[in-house]
Structure formats: structure tokens, C-alpha cells
Amino acid sequence: MRSRLLIALLALAPFLAGCGIVKGHVTCEGRPVPGVQVSDGRQIVLTDAQGRYSMKTDKADSMVFITTPSGYIARMTDAVRPGFWQLLTKAPAAPEVHDFELVPQDQDRYSIIFITDCHFADDPSRDPLGRFKKTALPAICREYEAAAARGAVYSVNLGDFSHDRYWYDFDFNEADAERFLADCGYPAPVYSVTGNHDNDGAVAGLGERTDFVSAWNYRHTWGPACYSVNIGKDHWIFMDSVEYINDGEPDARHKNINGKRNYNCRFLDKDLDWLREDLKYVTPDTRVFFCCHVPLVNDASKSEVMQPGEIDKLDAIFKDFPKVYVFSGHTHKHINTDMGKYTRFKQYIFAATSGNMWQHPEGYQIIGSDSSNQSFNVMDCGEPDPAPRFVAVNGSPAMMRIYDINAVGDFYRNDSQCRIFHRLYPERSWYADPGFRNMIYVNYWGYAPGQEVEIFEDGKPLSVEKSSLDEPLYVITHVTPKLDDSSEPSKSNMKDRKTPHSFIAYATTADKPVIVRVSDASGKVLYEETMERPKPFDKNTH
DSSP states (O other), X not given: OHHHHHHHHHHHGGGSOOOEEEEEEEEETTEXXXXXXXXXXXXXXXXXXXXXXXXXXXXXXXXXXXXXXXXXXXXXXXXSOBOOEXXXXXXXXXXXXXXXXXXXXXXXXXXXXXXXXXXXXXXXXXXXXXXXXXXXXXXXXXXXXXXXXXXXXXXXXXXXXXXGGGTTTTTOOHHHHHHHHHHTTOOSOEEEOOOXXXXXXXXXXXXXXXXXXXXXXXXXXXXXXXXXXXXXXXXXXXXXXXXXOOOSXXXXXXXXXXXXXXXXXXXXXXXXXXXXXXXXXXXXXXXXXXXXXXXXXXXXXXXXXXXXXXXXXXXXXXXXXXXXXXXXXXXXXXXXXXXXXXXXXXXXXXXXXXXXXXXXXXXXXXXXTTOOBSEEEEEXXXXXXXXXXXXXXXXXXXXXXXXXXXXXXXXXXXXHHHHHHHHHOTTSOOTTSGGGTTEEEEEETTOOTTOEEEEEETTEXXXXXXXXXXXXXXXXXIIGGGOOTTOOOOHHHHSOOOOTTEEEEEOSSSSSOEEEEEEOTTOOEEEEEEEOSSOOOSTTOO
């Protein structure tokens, strides 16, 4: 009932005219903190020498927030949320007072733990909450302890923290997901951005207001859609990259979903205006880190990327900044892209912390939709040119899986569900076919443009090419376990399960070992692994 009332009030907000004064103090240990940026999502003012701020605002974004200055963190509101924002709760013309308290923190060296696409839901069939606590959380806690020995540690959630499809099925929305994270012992303060699945699927039919109103639960949980934080000498920006549309025919399988949960991958003009204002307070020699859910560029897929022209808008806004680090999720794949002419941006796309939305059957290892190991990423910002480090939940240091397709073919041939798969989808890669004999298949999810993947047999290089074939482990983990003799072809399973970072070569024998070597553009060897053959293949293949 409360959520319905809030949605109704938000829908009426444009008709509640007026502006009011919002004011307050920013302090640390009882002392005023001058020069702190304070914003209502449109304008930015600074605190004076007494730590006071005041602004006249229409409260259109329903909150006030600060850009936490370097050397501080906002006092925590619970175990994972820094209190850098507060909701505006009175009528637009009514005055409000909102104070903020900072806590001093040594940020000379700090680390970031990135999580993304957690897709938390209280779904007993997939058990996302139990599986997260059993798999990802212990590994995150270990990495936190190691990073904390070096300095401060923060975490960034890159969106799709909850899953809109299941909000009403299991009475578990964004706020419930945040409470779960706070209660389960997550070790670091979290800064968050919204993803497409963090919106309320019950909100539809409001035109341009649908995006704002559907995000009410996210904003009441994590704060503003766009904001910034200063950490050490660096400036961190968090931007909403999803415009929730939610029109069309709803998914009748789920409660209270009133549209097809569709969306546009773009930045709203008002948010870009706010970004321009924010950057007025940042010098061009400052390191800038930019976080959003949807990748700016993705040369592996045109469907998992910002709309054309969006990166051009950012490129113009950041024209005075020579380098901007960009972090995103959304694709459920680990991808390094060629940024083309947008040379100021260095982008990292992370695979889902949920693997593939926790859809793996019980007893199967958790892998992403590109078959990368379930993971998160850690970045030591004490480095002069920091780069995130892939951390596999299973502890594997490799970012590679090598298949002996002879063994894959034997498995496909002898497994009853694989044979059903072949009957239903005869155009998909059927590795039992003799044409695949002696093939070596390499899934190297650390691949970046300019790197070279080589495969050697008896010290001689084999001819290597990029693969457009099915990723074998994904097929037997996410496709075939659902099949039985009564199965009919499904649209989702018709789609090839290839990855943007797989390579194939044909060996001359069935039993000689092969060496897989990865080198950078200068020829420096980055990684090398020997695969003994025959190498077994099953659901536990690493």
C-alpha cells in the first residue's frame, strides 16, 4: 500500500508547483567543513566558512546530496551505505533542513571492489541470496582483508543489483536487496549506480515520468541517480545510463508487471547538465573514474551498448580531461573493447557477479554468459595507472579455459540431453561431428584488442582464428540440463552461445599437448598454459 501511495504522489509531482529553501550544515567531529559541494541534482552550491549551505529548489529530484570531499567519508547510515544523501520529504515550497556529517579517513592509498549484475531476488528455485553468501561473499571478504592492509577500501555496485521481474513474485525489491547485503556481512561501503533491472515494473503509462517514478525505490535505497565522490586525489562520477520505458505487453508470468520492462540506453539531458556543473569543480589534471551500468562502446555486441551519439556527448563534456577511466557491467561478459576515436576513455566491462543470474542448476559451477568464471574485480588505486584485477570466486588465477574438442565431442555424443539438443537445434555446434576432430578451443576472457593468442603443438604454431562456435561449457550448464524428450525448440536456445573472446585451431594429433600463449602488441608474453591431451570434459571442466 505504501509503495502505491508513493508512486501516486511522484506521478503528481509536476503539478505541485513552487520552490523552497533547503539548507543545512556539513560538519566533521563537530567542526564545520567549508567548500563542500551540495546539490539537488540540478544545481550545485558550496558550503561557506561555517559549513553552511542554502539553495532555492523545486525539489524535482526529491533529494539533496553532497560530493564527499577528499579525506572524508560520509557517516554510514547502515553497514554498507555512506550517508551522503537525504530525501526531501516536504512540499516543494516548504523549507527543509538537512545536515551532513563527515568522518575523516586516510585515502592516500585506497582500493575499490567492483560488483555488478547481482540480480538479487528471494527466489527459492535459484536461491540467489544463499548462493551469494556461499560463493561470492567469502571471496570478497578475503580480498577486502588483503586490500585493507594497504589502505581504505570501498565498493562499487555497477547496477542490476535487484531484478525487476521478481519484485512482486517474492516481495523483494531494491530496498530488500540492500538490507540483505547490509545484514550478510558485506565488508565495504558501497557506492551504487542503477541498472535496467533496478526499476519498478509496476510503473507504466506515465510517459516521460515513467523513468523517474519507476526509480523511486532505487532512489530511496541508494540515493541520487547521478552524483560524485572525491576519494584521495581522484574524482569518482556515478551516472544513470538507463531510461526506463516499460511500455508494451507485460510479462503475464510475473505479478504486477505492467509493461515489457524495456528501456533506452542513454543519459538524460538533465543529468548531463548536472555533470557539466560537477566538472566545473574538478581540475583537468585530476584522475577521473566514471561508473555507469551500460558500456559506452561494445565492439562485441551492438545490443548491449549506449545509443549512438551518447559517447559523443560525454566526449565533448570531458574535452578538457585527457583520460577518463570507465567501468560498466550489463553485458554479463568480461570484455575489453577498442574505443576507436574516443581515446580519452579507457573502458572496462565486467562480467556478472551472479554468473548468469544464478540460473545454473544445483551442482554445476557458476559461470557467466561468456563462460567466464564467476567473478568480481578489485582495483588498487595506489597505482599510477590503475587497472582492475579479475578475481574468480573459485580461486582460479587464470582468465582462460581450454577445451580438447575431441573430449567435448565424446561427451556430446554420449549424453542424452546433448542428443536432444542436437535434435532440437541442428544448426548449433555439434562437436560430435567428425569435422571438429582435433580442434583446440580457447576461451580467453582477458582478451584485449592488440593482444595475440597463439597455440603451439610440438613447438610449431598452429593456425589460430577467432571462433563463432558455441561455448561448450555454457551449453551443458545452461541449455541441455533443461531438456528432456518432451522438449520443444525455444527462441532463447536458438541463439548461438558464442563468446567475443574465443579462438580455435586444429592440432595434427589427438594426444600431444598444446601450449596456449597470449602476448601483448609489443610481443611481451602475458600468459602461457599447457594443456595435456586428452583433456576430460564435463560440467566441472576448468
